[in-house]
Amino acid sequence: MILDPRTPSGPLEQRWTKAKEEMRLVGPINRHKFKVIVVGTGLAGASVSATLGQQGYDVHTFTFHDSPRRAHSIAAQGGINAAKNYQNDGDSTWRLFYDTIKGGDYRARESNVYRLAQVSANIIDQCVAQGVPFAREYGGTLANRTFGGVLVSRTFYARGQTGQQLLLGAYSSLMREVHEKRVKLYTRYEMHDLIVKDGEAQGIVTRNLMTGELEAHTAHAVLLCTGGYTNVYYLSTTAMASNVSATWRAYKRGAFFGNPCYVQIHPTCIPVSGTYQSKLTLMSESLRNVGRVWVPRKAGDKRHPNEIPEDERIYFLEERYPTYSNMVPRDVASRNCQEWCNKGHGVGISGESVYLDFREAIAAEGEPTIRAKYGNLFHMYHKIMGEDPYKQPMKIYPGPHYVMGGLWVDYHLMSNVPGLFVLGEANFSDHGANRLGASALMQGLSDGYFVAPYTVANYLASKINTQPLSTDDEVCKEAIDNSRNTIDRLLKSKGNQSAESFHRRLGKILFDKVGITRTKEGLQEAIKEIQELRKDFWENVRVPGDANYVNQELEKAGRIIDFIEFGELMARDALHREESCGGHFRAEHETADGEAKRDDENYAYAAAWGFNGIDEEPTLNKDELKFEFAKLTQRSYK
Amino acid sequence: MSKSMKLTLHIWRQANRHAKGKFEVYTPSDLTDDMSILEMLDCLNDQLIADGKDPVTFEHDCREGICGTCGIMINGMAHGPDRGTTTCQLYLRRFKDGDTLVLEPWRAKAFPVIKDLLVDRAAFDRIQMAGGYISVNVGNAPEANSILIPKEVSSEAFEAAVCIGCGACVAACKNASAMLFVSAKVGHMSMMPQGRPERHDRVLNMVAQMDEEGFGSCTNTLECSAACPKEISPKWIQRLHGEYIQAATVTRR
Numbered sequence: 001m002i003l004d005p006r007t008p009s010g011p012l013e014q015r016w017t018k019a020k021e022e023m024r025l026v027g028p029i030n031r032h033k034f035k036v037i038v039v040g041t042g043l044a045g046a047s048v049s050a051t052l053g054q055q056g057y058d059v060h061t062f063t064f065h066d067s068p069r070r071a072h073s074i075a076a077q078g079g080i081n082a083a084k085n086y087q088n089d090g091d092s093t094w095r096l097f098y099d100t101i102k103g104g105d106y107r108a109r110e111s112n113v114y115r116l117a118q119v120s121a122n123i124i125d126q127c128v129a130q131g132v133p134f135a136r137e138y139g140g141t142l143a144n145r146t147f148g149g150v151l152v153s154r155t156f157y158a159r160g161q162t163g164q165q166l167l168l169g170a171y172s173s174l175m176r177e178v179h180e181k182r183v184k185l186y187t188r189y190e191m192h193d194l195i196v197k198d199g200e201a202q203g204i205v206t207r208n209l210m211t212g213e214l215e216a217h218t219a220h221a222v223l224l225c226t227g228g229y230t231n232v233y234y235l236s237t238t239a240m241a242s243n244v245s246a247t248w249r250a251y252k253r254g255a256f257f258g259n260p261c262y263v264q265i266h267p268t269c270i271p272v273s274g275t276y277q278s279k280l281t282l283m284s285e286s287l288r289n290v291g292r293v294w295v296p297r298k299a300g301d302k303r304h305p306n307e308i309p310e311d312e313r314i315y316f317l318e319e320r321y322p323t324y325s326n327m328v329p330r331d332v333a334s335r336n337c338q339e340w341c342n343k344g345h346g347v348g349i350s351g352e353s354v355y356l357d358f359r360e361a362i363a364a365e366g367e368p369t370i371r372a373k374y375g376n377l378f379h380m381y382h383k384i385m386g387e388d389p390y391k392q393p394m395k396i397y398p399g400p401h402y403v404m405g406g407l408w409v410d411y412h413l414m415s416n417v418p419g420l421f422v423l424g425e426a427n428f429s430d431h432g433a434n435r436l437g438a439s440a441l442m443q444g445l446s447d448g449y450f451v452a453p454y455t456v457a458n459y460l461a462s463k464i465n466t467q468p469l470s471t472d473d474e475v476c477k478e479a480i481d482n483s484r485n486t487i488d489r490l491l492k493s494k495g496n497q498s499a500e501s502f503h504r505r506l507g508k509i510l511f512d513k514v515g516i517t518r519t520k521e522g523l524q525e526a527i528k529e530i531q532e533l534r535k536d537f538w539e540n541v542r543v544p545g546d547a548n549y550v551n552q553e554l555e556k557a558g559r560i561i562d563f564i565e566f567g568e569l570m571a572r573d574a575l576h577r578e579e580s581c582g583g584h585f586r587a588e589h590e591t592a593d594g595e596a597k598r599d600d601e602n603y604a605y606a607a608a609w610g611f612n613g614i615d616e617e618p619t620l621n622k623d624e625l626k627f628e629f630a631k632l633t634q635r636s637y638k
Numbered sequence: 639m640s641k642s643m644k645l646t647l648h649i650w651r652q653a654n655r656h657a658k659g660k661f662e663v664y665t666p667s668d669l670t671d672d673m674s675i676l677e678m679l680d681c682l683n684d685q686l687i688a689d690g691k692d693p694v695t696f697e698h699d700c701r702e703g704i705c706g707t708c709g710i711m712i713n714g715m716a717h718g719p720d721r722g723t724t725t726c727q728l729y730l731r732r733f734k735d736g737d738t739l740v741l742e743p744w745r746a747k748a749f750p751v752i753k754d755l756l757v758d759r760a761a762f763d764r765i766q767m768a769g770g771y772i773s774v775n776v777g778n779a780p781e782a783n784s785i786l787i788p789k790e791v792s793s794e795a796f797e798a799a800v801c802i803g804c805g806a807c808v809a810a811c812k813n814a815s816a817m818l819f820v821s822a823k824v825g826h827m828s829m830m831p832q833g834r835p836e837r838h839d840r841v842l843n844m845v846a847q848m849d850e851e852g853f854g855s856c857t858n859t860l861e862c863s864a865a866c867p868k869e870i871s872p873k874w875i876q877r878l879h880g881e882y883i884q885a886a887t888v889t890r891r
Contacts, residue, residue: 047776054775066697067763069803070707075700086783122779129779131772131830133796140786158796164704165799172771179767187760210752239699274640274670276677279701380702383727449776498687500680542687549654550753552695553687 001621003256003608006410007111012629013093016115019411020454024461031056034460035219035468037204039191039246041068043163043441044424045225046170047448048456053177055453057460060217061174061183062206064190064241064555069171072227072239073444076163077284077377078147079155080127080441082120087144091152093117100439101630103149103329104404104432105582105596107262107606110629111411112430119450120442124156126449130169134158147437148285149329149637155438160284160377166441170448190555191246192483194222194253194420195475201250201420202469205479207487209555212547214483216476218469220460221419223452224250225444228403228425230263232563232570233515234507236400237269237282243559244566247407247426255415256608256621258408258428260566261574264435264583265516267293267333269399270384271353280399281384283356283377285437288326290361290370291394293317293333295354299344305355305393316340324637331434331583331596332637334398338516339594341397348395357393398516402440404431404583405573408608408623412455413447416608421456423447428606433582487547490557495540499557502537506530506564514571519587523575530568537564569609569618576620579603591634600632640670643730646738647682649694652751659751661740671731675718676701676708678730696755701726703867706802709809710755711742716806716865724804724867744805746814748852759805761851762819768847769840770823772833785831795829798822800868810865813854818862820848821878822870828881838885845882 008015008022026034034057038049041063049061065071085091096117101108124142128134135143135157144153158165177183188209195203195216203218229244230236251257268287269280294313301308316336318325328336337354346352362370367390371378378389385395406428413421413429424444431439469476513526537560545551580589580596581603589597604627610619644665652659666682673681676698683693698708703724710725712718718728733739741755749757799822807818824841827833833840856875863872 051776065699066707066759067803069763070699070705072700072705074706075702075704084782121782124782125779126774126776128782128785129772129774129832131795131827131832133792133799133826133830136787136789136792138789140788141783158799161704161800164802165796168799172766173774175763175767176771176773187763239705240701241699274672274677276668276670276673276681278674278677278680281702379722380727383703383723383729386729386731453776496688496690498684500684542690544687544690544692550695550756553683553693 003408003416003621003623004410005109005623006412007109008411012110012114015111016118023454023458026457026461028056030464032058034058034463035060036221036223036456037217037219038062038223038225039204040071040225040227040426041065041171041174042071042073042225042227042424043167043170043444044448045071046167046174047445048223048225048423048452049183050170050173050177051449051453052456053180053182056182059177059183060186060219062186062189062191064188064209066187068174068185068187069168071167072242073167073441074164075239076441077160077282078286079145079157079162079438080123080166081147081154081438082124082156082442083117083154084121084124086142087153089152091154095152096120096154098630099150100430100436101432102635103436104434105598105635106432106600106604106627106630106632107581107625108430108432109625110627115451116430116443116446119446122450123442123445127166127169130173132158132165132169145286146289146327148288148327148333149324149436157286160286160374163441166445170445191226192249193479194250195469195479196253196417197469197473197475200418203476205483207483210550212549212551214480216471216480218471218476220463220466220468221421221456223421223423223456224407224426225423225448226426228406229563229566230400230403232506232567233400233510234503235272235277235280235511237266237280240279243562245559245562247422248562248566250407250420252611253417254611255417255420256408256610257405257569258606258608259405259573260570260609261514261577261584262404262433262582263400264330264402264404265334265398266330266401267337267398268356268396269401270381271348271350271395271397281380282399282401283381283394283396285330287356287374287377291326291356291358292360293326293354293356295340295345295347305347321637328637329434329436331585334516335585337398353395353397355393356396358389359393362390400511402435404428404433404435408606412458413452414455414459419459421452423452433584486558487554490541490543490554491547493538493541493543495542497540497542499541499543499553499560502533502541503560503563505533506567509533510567510570514574517585517587518574520575523571526571527568527575530564530571534564537561565614572618573607573609576607577603596635640672643669643671643735645669645730645733648738648740649754650742651694651754654753655750669730671729673730674701674726675710675712675728675730676726694755695753698726703727704802706804709744709804709806711744711809713740716744716810717867722867722869744809746808746853748814748816749805749808761853762803762805764851765816765820765844765847766823769836769843770827772827773836774832787831791829795826798826798870798874801870802868804867806865806867807862808853810861811854812859812861813857815856815862816848816853817856817875817878818866818870818872820844821874824881825874825877837881838888841878841881841885
C-alpha cells in the first residue's frame with residue numbers, strides 16, 4: 001500500500017502556515033470535554049501535556065517512572081539546534097532544513113523537516129522564558145557551539161546537561177498544570193496495550209506498577225511519547241528501562257512501524273569493559289569541537305598514548321574529510337572508527353577503541369576553560385574509566401545511541417490508526433536515515449510545544465459531542481485479558497535463566513549483525529537466531545514473584561520479550577533495504593571511496609511495516625519521498 | 639584488566655511498606671573491580687534468580703548520574719563514600735577485596751520504603767507542584783535574547799539547577815530535612831529574571847509543602863551538601879532563608 005502522508009503542497013516555506021490555517025479548531029469553552037491520553041513524560045510527552053493543559057483540554061498523562069523528571073531526555077548532553085543565526089555565520093531556516101535533510105541522507109520528508117527548522121527558534125524562546133539557564137556570553141546574550149555535519153554554530157547548550165535543563169523546564173510546566181488540575185498525572189503506570197475500536201485509537205491498558213492492577217483508560221485521542229528502542233541492543237547509551245513496548249504493542253494493534261532498521265550508532269561512547277557491564281555512557285559529540293580523533297599509525301602499537309609522537313599518529317577523520325574533519329556526522333565517524341579498529345589500529349585492552357585527544361585544546365584554551373564547558377563529561381569519564389582525561393586522551397568506541405525509526409506518522413504526527421499520535425523519538429519522522437547532533441531535543445520539543453497542539457486539536461474537532469469509549473466495552477475487556485495472559489505466561493515459565501540474560505544475547509546478535517555494517521548473509525542469520533532466541537526465552541526464562549505488587553523482574557521480562565520480537569522486524573527491514581543510507585550501511589552497497597551508496601530509484605521511500613501475526617511476515621507499505629527542493633545528491637563531507 | 643573481588647553484602651530486605659524489614663547477608667560470586675555498585679546488584683540478582691530466590695528490588699535508570707533514580711545508603715553514607723558521585727557511578731574498585739558493604743534504602747518519614755531498597759519520593763514532586771515553575775504558556779515567550787542575563791548570573795543559577803532530585807540530601811540529614819533540595823529549586827528560579835515575578839509566592843508555597851510532607855528542620859549540619867552527588871552548595875540554604883524572610887514580610891497572605 002502507498003501511504004498518504006497528508007503533506008501540504010505549495011512553496012515549502014508556506015506549507016506549515018497554510019496547514020495551520022486549514023486546520024479545524026476547538027473553542028475554549030469546549031476543550032475540557034475532550035479527553036487526551038499522553039504516554040511518557042520526556043521532552044515530547046511533558047511539553048505536549050503542559051501545552052494541551054494550558055489550552056484547557058482534559059489531559060491524562062502516564063509515566064512508568066516514579067516522577068516525570070526521570071524520563072531519559074534528562075540524559076541528553078550536548079545541546080539543541082535552532083536557526084537563530086545569532087552568530088551571523090550564515091545560518092537560516094533553509095540551512096537548518098538542508099543540513100538535516102542531507103545529514104539524514106535524503107530519507108526524511110521535506111515538509112516535516114522544514115517545519116522543524118521553522119519552529120526551532122520558538123523553542124529556544126519558550127525554554128528561555130521557563131528559566132532554562134542556557135550558556136551565555138559575557139554581554140548576556142545566548143552562547144552557541146557547533147555540532148557534527150554542519151558548518152555553522154547553531155547549538156544552544158547548558159554545559160553538558162542540556163537535556164536535563166530542558167526536561168526540567170518542560171517538567172516544571174507540566175507540574176504547574178498538574179497543580180492547576182488541568183493535567184492528571186499517573187506515575188508508576190506502564191502502558192500495556194492500545195485500545196482500538198472501529199479502527200480508531202480510543203484508549204490504553206495500563207498496569208499500576210505498585211499494585212499490579214490492570215486498568216483500561218479511554219480518551220478521544222492517544223499520544224505516544226515513549227521514546228526510542230535503542231535498548232534493543234542491550235548495551236546502549238539509553239537508560240535501563242527505555243523500551244519499545246508501547247510502540248510495539250501499538251504495532252500489534254495495527255499501527256505501522258516506520259524504518260525500524262535506521263539506528264544511530266554514536267561514535268563517542270566509553271568502550272565496553274566487563275561482562276556485567278549494563279550500559280554504555282556517551283561522551284557528547286560537542287567534545288569533537290575541541291577533541292581530535294586518532295589511532296596509532298602502526299597497527300598494534302601498545303605504547304601509552306602520551307608516548308606516541310605526533311608523526312606516528314593518524315588523525316583519520318581530519319585526513320579523509322578535510323572540510324568537516326572531526327565534525328562529520330555520527331554515522332560517518334562511527335564507520336571510520338570501526339574500520340580502523342578492524343585494521344588492527346584500535347587501542348585499549350580489547351583493541352576496540354580510538355583516542356579522543358584534548359591535549360591541544362587544553363594547551364590553547366587552558367584547563368579552566370575546558371572544565372567550564374565540558375567539566376561534567378570529563379568527570380563522568382574519570383569515574384567510569386579511572387583515567388584522567390585532562391592528562392591523557394579519552395578512549396572511545398561507537399555505541400547504539402538513538403533510533404531514527406519509530407511508528408509511522410503523517411504530517412500531522414498521526415499514525416495510520418486515526419486518533420493515535422506519536423511524538424518525539426517514538427515516531428520515525430524527521431531525521432531520515434541519520435540524525436544530526438542536537439536535533440533530538442529540537443524534535444521532541446517541536447512536536448510537543450508547537451506541532452501536536454494544532455494537529456491534535458484538528459482531529460478532536462471532528463469528535464465534538466462524542467464521549468470517550470466506555471471502559472466496560474468489550475474491546476477494553478479483551479485488551480485487559482490480553483495483557484493478563486502475557487503476564488501469566490511469563491510468571492508460569494519454568495526455566496532458570498533471568499530475563500536479562502536473554503536481553504544480553506539479543507543485544508549481541510543485533511550489534512554484530514544489525515549494527516554499524518550489515519550484510520545480506522548476516523541479516524538472514526540474525527532473523528533465524530532471533531527466532532530461536534524467542535523460543536528459548538519462553539522455554540527457559542524464570543520470572544520470580546507474582547503480579548500483585550512491585551515486581552521489577554516481571555516488568556523487565558515483558559519489555560525484553562517485546563525487544564526480541566521487535567529485533568526480528570529490524571533485521572527484516574535492514575534485509576529488504578538493498579542500499580546504504582546514513583546509519584544503514586550495507587556492505588554490498590558502497591561507493592568507490594567507501595561511502596554509503598543510496599539507490600534513489602528503488603528506495604526513496606520510508607518503509608512502514610504492518611503486523612500480520614507473530615509468526616507471519618509483515619506487510620511492507622511505502623511512504624514515497626519526493627524531493628522538490630533539496631536536490632538528491634551523493635552526500636559528501638570531504 | 640579487571641580483578642575479581644569478594645565482598646560481603648548486608649542488604650536491607652523489606653517485603654512492602656508495612657512489613658518489618660531486616661538485613662540479609664550475601665556473598666555473590668563473579669564480582670570484579672570494574673563493576674558499579676548497581677552492576678554488582680545485577681550480578682547478585684542473576685544468582686538469586688537462578689537459585690529460585692527473590693531478587694533485591696532497587697531503583698535505577700540512566701546509570702550515568704543524571705536521572706536521579708538510584709540512591710542507596712552505602713555503609714551509612716548516601717550514594718557511598720565518594721564526593722560528587724551517584725550510586726550508579728560508584729565502582730567496586732573504590733573498595734578493597736574482602737570488604738563488607740551495608741546497603742540500606744533512604745530512610746526518612748517523607749520517603750516511605752516500598753520494597754527492599756526502593757523508596758517513594760513523590761513528596762519531591764508535590765513540592766515542585768506547589769510552586770517550582772515559571773508560569774509561561776506556550777506562545778507567550780518573548781524573543782530569547784530580548785532579556786540579557788549576565789553570564790555570572792546564568793552560571794550561578796545553573797549550579798543550583800543541576801539538582802537531580804535523588805533525595806540524598808534528605809537521606810544524609812539527621813533530621814531528614816529537604817532544605818537543600820528546596821533551596822536549589824527556589825535559588826535557580828529566583829536568580830533568573832524570568833522567575834522574579836512569582837518569587838515570593840514560590841518560596842512560601844514550596845516551603846509550606848515541604849513542611850506538610852513531614853521533612854525535618856534544618857540545623858545547619860551541612861551533611862546534605864557533602865552527600866549531594868551534584869555538590870550543590872549550602873549557600874543556597876542561606877539564600878532560601880533570605881528569600882523566605884523577604885517574601886514573608888512583603889507578601890500579605
